[in-house]
Amino acid sequence: MKATNIFDPNYFHKVVDCQWACPAHTPVPEYIRLIAQERYTEAYMLNWDSNVFPGILGRTCDRPCEPACRRVRTEEKPVAICRLKRVAADNKGDVSAYMPKVPTRKNGKRVALIGAGPASLAVARDLLPQGYEVHLFEKDPAGGGMMRSQIPAFRLPIEVLEEEVDRILDMGVITHFNHEITSMKAFLDDEDFDAVFVGTGAPRGRDLDLPGRDAVNDHVSIGIDWLSSVAFGHTSRIDGKVIVMGGGNTAMDCCRTAKRLGAESVTVVVRSAFEVMKASEWEKEDAMSEGIPIVNNRPPKEFVHENGRLKGVIFECVKPVEENGRLKYVPSGEPDVFMEADHILMAIGQDNHCPWIERDLGIEFDKWDCPILDEDTLQSSNPKVFFGGDAALGPENIIWASAHAHKAAISIHLFCQGRDLKADRPPEGVNLISQKMGVHEWSYDSQHDPSARYLVPHVERKVALADIKVEVELGFDRALGAKEAQRCLNCDVQTVFAQKLCIECDACVDICPMDCITFTENAEEGELRARLTAPAGNVEQALYVSGELGTGRVMVKDEDVCVHCGLCAERCPTNAWDMQKSVFHIPQLGSYAE
Numbered sequence: 188m189k190a191t192n193i194f195d196p197n198y199f200h201k202v203v204d205c206q207w208a209c210p211a212h213t214p215v216p217e218y219i220r221l222i223a224q225e226r227y228t229e230a231y232m233l234n235w236d237s238n239v240f241p242g243i244l245g246r247t248c249d250r251p252c253e254p255a256c257r258r259v260r261t262e263e264k265p266v267a268i269c270r271l272k273r274v275a276a277d278n279k280g281d282v283s284a285y286m287p288k289v290p291t292r293k294n295g296k297r298v299a300l301i302g303a304g305p306a307s308l309a310v311a312r313d314l315l316p317q318g319y320e321v322h323l324f325e326k327d328p329a330g331g332g333m334m335r336s337q338i339p340a341f342r343l344p345i346e347v348l349e350e351e352v353d354r355i356l357d358m359g360v361i362t363h364f365n366h367e368i369t370s371m372k373a374f375l376d377d378e379d380f381d382a383v384f385v386g387t388g389a390p391r392g393r394d395l396d397l398p399g400r401d402a403v404n405d406h407v408s409i410g411i412d413w414l415s416s417v418a419f420g421h422t423s424r425i426d427g428k429v430i431v432m433g434g435g436n437t438a439m440d441c442c443r444t445a446k447r448l449g450a451e452s453v454t455v456v457v458r459s460a461f462e463v464m465k466a467s468e469w470e471k472e473d474a475m476s477e478g479i480p481i482v483n484n485r486p487p488k489e490f491v492h493e494n495g496r497l498k499g500v501i502f503e504c505v506k507p508v509e510e511n512g513r514l515k516y517v518p519s520g521e522p523d524v525f526m527e528a529d530h531i532l533m534a535i536g537q538d539n540h541c542p543w544i545e546r547d548l549g550i551e552f553d554k555w556d557c558p559i560l561d562e563d564t565l566q567s568s569n570p571k572v573f574f575g576g577d578a579a580l581g582p583e584n585i586i587w588a589s590a591h592a593h594k595a596a597i598s599i600h601l602f603c604q605g606r607d608l609k610a611d612r613p614p615e616g617v618n619l620i621s622q623k624m625g626v627h628e629w630s631y632d633s634q635h636d637p638s639a640r641y642l643v644p645h646v647e648r649k650v651a652l653a654d655i656k657v658e659v660e661l662g663f664d665r666a667l668g669a670k671e672a673q674r675c676l677n678c679d680v681q682t683v684f685a686q687k688l689c690i691e692c693d694a695c696v697d698i699c700p701m702d703c704i705t706f707t708e709n710a711e712e713g714e715l716r717a718r719l720t721a722p723a724g725n726v727e728q729a730l731y732v733s734g735e736l737g738t739g740r741v742m743v744k745d746e747d748v749c750v751h752c753g754l755c756a757e758r759c760p761t762n763a764w765d766m767q768k769s770v771f772h773i774p775q776l777g778s779y780a781e
Contacts, residue, residue: 188712190734190741193683196615199769201729202746203679205268208255210590212773213237215252215268216679220631222274223672225665230275232285237773239309239355239589240334242347245273246660247338249436249467249584257676261750264640266674267663274668276347287316287777289359294318296603299380301368304332305585306576307386308355309592310599313776315358317600322380323360326367327419330356333388333577334585336415337437339444340656371544375571382571382599385558386588389577391540394533395432399490403531406497407490410441410534417444417655424449427529430500431455432487434464438534439474445532446477447655453479454526456500458486460507463514473659477648484516488523490531499527537582548572557581564598564608565591573599596776616772621765622680629766631680633753635700636673677751680768684742686733688763691740695755695764696720703745704755709735715743723747 193199201207205215213234221230234241248269256265296319300307303325311321329335330352334343356362368374375383392409394400400407410433416422429450431442434457445453455474457464461483464471475481485502492498504521507514539556546552549569551559558567558574565573575591577583601608622630644661645651651659663671696704702721709715715730716723723730728747735741756764772778 188709188715188730188732188741191729191731193619193681193731194617196617196771198729199617199619199679199681200615200771202681203769203771204255204257205252205266205678206771209238209252210587211238211593212590212771213252214679214771216675216677217768218275219266219268219271219672219675220677222271223632223669223675225669227275227278228280228282228285231279232282234272234275235282236775237589238586239312239592240305240351240585241272242276242351243305243334243343244585245269245271245276245662246343246347247334247584248272248586251584251586257678257750258674260748261635261676262637262639262674267640267643267671270643270660270663271668271671273662274665274672277662278665278668286354286358287312289315290318292318293320296320296381297322297379298599298603299324299374299378299383301374301383301385302332302387302576302578303327303330303362303364304386304388304576304588305334306578306588306592306595307332307384308352309589310384310386310575310596311360312355312358313593313596314599315360316777319600319603321360322363323356324363324366324368326365328364330362330364332386333411336418337411337440339414339417339440341443341447341651341659342440344656344658369543371550371572372548375548381603382573384595384599385541385544385572385574385578386576386592387541387578389537389539389582391538392437392533393536393538395487395535397487397489399492402492402495403490403497405495406529407531407533410437410532411537413532414440414444417448422448425530427451428527429453429530429532430526430528431532431534433457433534433536434459434466434481434483435534435536436466436470437537438532439466439470441532441534442474442479443477444655446479447652450530455479455481456485456487456502456526457481457483458505458516460484460514463507477652484519485524486516491525497528497531499525500531501525537577539578539581541578555581561608563594563612565595566598566602566608570602593773593775597774600776613774613778615774618770618772619681619683619767620770621767623765627757629680629753631677631768632673633677633680633751633766635676635750635752638670638674640674641667641671679770680751680753680766682731682744682749682751682753682755683765683767684731684733684744685763685765686736686742688761689733689736689742690761690763691736691738692760694758694760698754698758700752700754701748701750703748705743706736706740707743708739709741719743719745721745721748
């Protein structure tokens with residue numbers, strides 16, 4: 188194998204699995220260390236720079252970072268990365284002095300943002316400090332988009348939402364609330380904007396075309412529309428027996444909201460198996476802990492009604508069968524099941540929905556009604572129009588909207604300045620900084636903490652179910668947050684090897700608790716992986732390979748199992764090993780010299 192180029196930004200980036208998995212590439216270990224040091228404001232701002240909505244995401248993020256957490260390779264549960272983000276948000280001080288300065292003298296360019304959801308807000312935050320005049324158009328009376336309309340208050344308190352939304356609006360966004368854009372053609376013709384960003388989400392919930400569906404229209408609600416109606420105060424009660432159809436996070440929000448609004452009973456019915464439901468594990472756990480049953484492997488067949496009144500739904504019984512590596516559902520042989528219902532909440536998925544964008548504007552759409560975009564720039568086939576968030580690539584989480592926004596803001600800036608959107612994009616970069624403070628002392632706590640994941644306290648169930656505005660999760664207090672922070676393995680502090688200093692004494696091999704260092708003859712990757720002291724089977728993680736040493740051997744380290752304890756560097760008599768923090772430059776508008 189060739190010697191590893193540790194100055195390739197993607198090498199150590201991929202070793203920091205949590206940051207690699209985060210769409211916005213938030214520097215997770217760094218902000219967790221700040222929390223452990225009780226530097227909450229700094230931890231919050233590090234998050235805000237990257238993901239824009241730390242207080243919101245600390246409660247609602249889908250947590251793609253946590254399954255990637257290296258802690259699952261030493262203990263079963265990952266670090267509570269998301270809930271630690273909330274610790275920073277809940278305990279921060281006044282951050283106003285840290286906000287970017289917005290020039291009063293504008294640069295002459297005007298940008299329109301359509302939709303006031305997380306993607307548009309994050310684009311505004313990136314563009315405003317560069318002197319752009321930013322106009323925000325939203326059909327609802329307030330900003331936040333799906334964060335306001337689809338996430339219930341018992342998960343996201345309104346004061347947390349409004350604090351982080353208003354922080355961006357107060358930077359100088361020119362807002363046009365209660366202003367629905369019904370024709371992109373008319374908007375482009377009438378308004379003189381240099382660029383337009385579309386961040387309208389995926390606002391159409393799916394329905395089912397089944398026998399009896401048309402006759403029971405008054406008793407069926409589309410989940411996202413119903414949640415929006417609750418959020419804006421138009422719906423305050425639901426009576427009788429409620430069936431929620433669907434297995435995603437929206438279904439979990441619907442069932443828990445219905446429980447709080449007075450439903451006699453609430454049951455979630457899913458066509459798939461429990462293990463493959465799209466809802467996050469913790470969302471399913473929270474719903475079931477509130478006494479809501481989840482019935483799986485039950486695709487609906489027919490709505491049963493009497494004189495236009497819904498009586499219930501007939502469901503088929505199926506079972507999952509694996510065929511050619513894919514899961515399919517076949518009849519189980521059990522008779523169909525009838526379930527009584529007075530109301531159905533339909534939460535079976537969402538689609539992009541852009542009927543207001545005429546198809547003769549040069550904006551091309553695919554068969555799923557999603558715009559055809561350049562993945563690097565998020566520019567549509569109409570060069571003036573950019574997309575981001577759910578409107579770009581279909582339903583995802585808020586963290587994806589932040590990631591799209593940073594990309595789109597760079598693209599909009601380059602477009603408005605007449606520059607090449609690809610050739611002039613800022614590059615990624617990496618810097619390595621030694622953490623040495625003494626012979627056997629590091630600037631971080633390198634000791635491995637074997638503690639199991641700490642549980643997040645919840646409010647008493649009876650209190651939670653009595654009021655839809657009572658936040659269910661209490662979050663970690665400072666003491667619990669500090670304990671959970673200690674579980675982080677500091678994966679951004681790397682073992683960096685200087686081959687010219689190595690005397691091949693093998694002291695590092697002897698002391699390594701994970702047997703992840705081997706000195707051996709070089710070979711092709713497959714052979715080398717099998718030859719290590721502890722064979723390296725996870726090909727998703729790289730091998731760190733040195734150049735040829737004095738004996739002709741090479742040093743090979745399996746990045747997969749290293750716990751970044753620093754013992755190799757402490758033991759090495761020649762300082763051939765050092766612990767160096769990898770700091771990544773993830774390009775954002777304003778974070779690079781022009």
